[in-house]
Amino acid sequence: MIQLCMLDEIAEGRAKGFDIGNKSLFAVRKDDQLHVYYNCCPHLGTPLEWLEDEFLDPDGVFIQCATHGALFNVEDGLCVHGPCKGKSLRPIPFETGNGMLMVDEALIQSLGRI
Ligand code: FES
Numbered sequence: 054m055i056q057l058c059m060l061d062e063i064a065e066g067r068a069k070g071f072d073i074g075n076k077s078l079f080a081v082r083k084d085d086q087l088h089v090y091y092n093c094c095p096h097l098g099t100p101l102e103w104l105e106d107e108f109l110d111p112d113g114v115f116i117q118c119a120t121h122g123a124l125f126n127v128e129d130g131l132c133v134h135g136p137c138k139g140k141s142l143r144p145i146p147f148e149t150g151n152g153m154l155m156v157d158e159a160l161i162q163s164l165g166r167i
Pocket residue numbers: 094095096097098099118119120121122123135136137
């Protein structure tokens with residue numbers, strides 16, 4: 054497992070991006086639940102954020118792709134609006150321990166295009 058960050062670095066209603074080799078992930082916290090996704094839009098495979106660590110829509114309700122505005126549920130990554138409606142972000146399994154957020158590096162390196 055590799056450590057991404059301290060759990061308290063991701064505030065409620067906020068997200069944080071991570072680069073691991075040439076792969077990119079992000080974590081988002083909503084209703085005190087953490088969710089981690091592959092940072093790859095199911096529409097064209099682009100990263101989602103419009104600025105560093107800015108993955109949510111202006112109301113902080115949905116994850117939003119900066120390229121064409123697709124909206125995804127935070128809870129399950131399902132696209133509910135936009136060109137990839139009905140497709141989903143790829144959830145990434147994670148572990149927590151000693152206040153850290155961790156993921157399996159081998160799994161991350163095996164990620165391809167959605
Ligand atoms: S690339 Fe994400 S909505 Fe088009």
